[in-house]
Amino acid sequence: MLGEPFKKARNVIQVLEDNGYEAYFVGGSVRDYLLDVPVGDIDIATNAKPDEMLSLFERTVPVGIEHGTVLILDGDHEFEVTTYRVEGEYDDFRRPDSVEFVRDITLDLSRRDFTINAMAMNLDGDIIDPYGGQEHLLQKEIHTVGQPKDRFTEDALRMLRAVRFASQLNFEIAHDVNDAIIEYGPLINHVAVERIQVELFKMFKGVGLKQGLHSLNSTQLYKSLPVFKEEHSLLTRLNETVKNPIPFENVMIATLTLLSQEHDLNNWVKAYKLSNKLKKESLHLLNCYDEYRRNGINETLVYQLTADYFGHFVELVFIIDQVSIDASELTTLFEQLPIRTRSDLAVTGHDIMSMFPNEKRGPWIGEYLSNIEQLVLQSKLINNRTEIERQVKRWKEQESN
Numbered sequence: 345m346l347g348e349p350f351k352k353a354r355n356v357i358q359v360l361e362d363n364g365y366e367a368y369f370v371g372g373s374v375r376d377y378l379l380d381v382p383v384g385d386i387d388i389a390t391n392a393k394p395d396e397m398l399s400l401f402e403r404t405v406p407v408g409i410e411h412g413t414v415l416i417l418d419g420d421h422e423f424e425v426t427t428y429r430v431e432g433e434y435d436d437f438r439r440p441d442s443v444e445f446v447r448d449i450t451l452d453l454s455r456r457d458f459t460i461n462a463m464a465m466n467l468d469g470d471i472i473d474p475y476g477g478q479e480h481l482l483q484k485e486i487h488t489v490g491q492p493k494d495r496f497t498e499d500a501l502r503m504l505r506a507v508r509f510a511s512q513l514n515f516e517i518a519h520d521v522n523d524a525i526i527e528y529g530p531l532i533n534h535v536a537v538e539r540i541q542v543e544l545f546k547m548f549k550g551v552g553l554k555q556g557l558h559s560l561n562s563t564q565l566y567k568s569l570p571v572f573k574e575e576h577s578l579l580t581r582l583n584e585t586v587k588n589p590i591p592f593e594n595v596m597i598a599t600l601t602l603l604s605q606e607h608d609l610n611n612w613v614k615a616y617k618l619s620n621k622l623k624k625e626s627l628h629l630l631n632c633y634d635e636y637r638r639n640g641i642n643e644t645l646v647y648q649l650t651a652d653y654f655g656h657f658v659e660l661v662f663i664i665d666q667v668s669i670d671a672s673e674l675t676t677l678f679e680q681l682p683i684r685t686r687s688d689l690a691v692t693g694h695d696i697m698s699m700f701p702n703e704k705r706g707p708w709i710g711e712y713l714s715n716i717e718q719l720v721l722q723s724k725l726i727n728n729r730t731e732i733e734r735q736v737k738r739w740k741e742q743e744s745n
């Protein structure tokens with residue numbers, strides 16, 4: 345019996361078959377189904393040409409028609425359906441100049457990266473596996489379809505995909521594949537860094553991260569990856585410290601603190617074109633970790649962190665210091681705080697300004713607010729408007745004396 349995600353796509357395949365075409369589930373979904381792990385996106389391959397698909401289905405989006413891909417919408421679901429194809433010449437190690445549609449699924453599977461990704465499955469669960477994918481799943485090994493050199497010169501990103509799958513599936517990279525990555529690794533510089541970023545994020549989240557880190561080392565691929573190539577001890581340190589999958593921001597922060605060298609976050613951000621959001625979150629965690637280093641776990645730390653970041657922070661401290669913090673300890677402290685954000689204060693910047701109508705606005709207001717915030721947080725000042733105003737007046741008087 346096929347599982348839920350496949351059932352949702354049943355109708356699309358059925359329509360194609362009823363109209364005399366072939367259609368199969370292909371790629372990662374078949375791999376994950378055979379491994380009995382949760383299945384992600386469902387990709388379908390068919391011998392119907394794109395224009396034939398467009399005429400068969402009512403709701404379609406021609407997302408990549410020149411490459412044979414049509415998005416077919418069915419109920420609340422959408423599926424990428426791609427005409428069997430082989431790829432033309434690759435000039436730049438990253439994308440084919442052209443594709444050629446073919447009528448045979450085996451040919452379509454032959455242009456795929458790894459044997460474990462080169463299987464097809466029909467609605468009855470029968471598997472087409474011309475390159476030994478099932479055997480390699482059992483052996484827990486990553487083999488290319490055909491010669492590694494051919495697959496890697498077609499798309500250099502595949503070398504990092506090998507490492508990502510090693511981590512995600514806890515598999516070993518076959519020797520010939522490993523050797524080819526050592527030889528062709530530098531070609532990855534032709535690949536857009538955004539694509540590299542996606543694979544690295546997935547790699548660090550792999551359940552077999554140890555294996556992934558080992559593969560990044562044994563393939564020497566790290567020598568061609570931004571930041572990793574500049575800091576040779578980075579990978580060794582990660583290997584020694586990392587036990588579980590980690591999000592990429594923790595990778596950056598952990599290495600920044602572990603290496604304690606001139607190596608700033610901007611380096612990572614620029615090299616991997618990371619988002620501003622990720623940069624902001626990473627800086628936040630980095631500052632919180634500094635606070636923790638200086639003063640340990642206290643009110644200021646949990647207030648600064650905010651509850652959203654507790655999980656992340658616990659992981660980070662474990663990676664850097666191998667210390668297990670109990671997240672519930674952070675939660676209890678947080679719940680006892682007199683305020684949870686600055687907006688919980690009984691006064692605003694505006695209130696303080698209006699206490700001194702003759703004073704010019706300026707940074708002093710922010711400084712006052714931040715001092716009030718600290719005192720309230722440490723329970724040295726009650727969060728009450730009259731009390732706070734009294735304290736502010738005292739400060740002003742001291743300043744004018």
Ligand SMILES: Nc1ccn([C@@H]2O[C@H](COP(=O)(O)OP(=O)(O)OP(=O)(O)O)[C@@H](O)[C@H]2O)c(=O)n1
Nearest residue numbers: 371372373384385455456457458461462499502
């Ligand atoms: N550089 C690439 C990328 C993809 N593929 C093929 O396209 C399929 C779909 O690719 P993708 O969605 O990127 O990866 P999945 O294998 O589906 O894995 P996941 O969903 O876990 O990312 C792969 O299984 C593989 O057959 C390939 O041959 N070469």
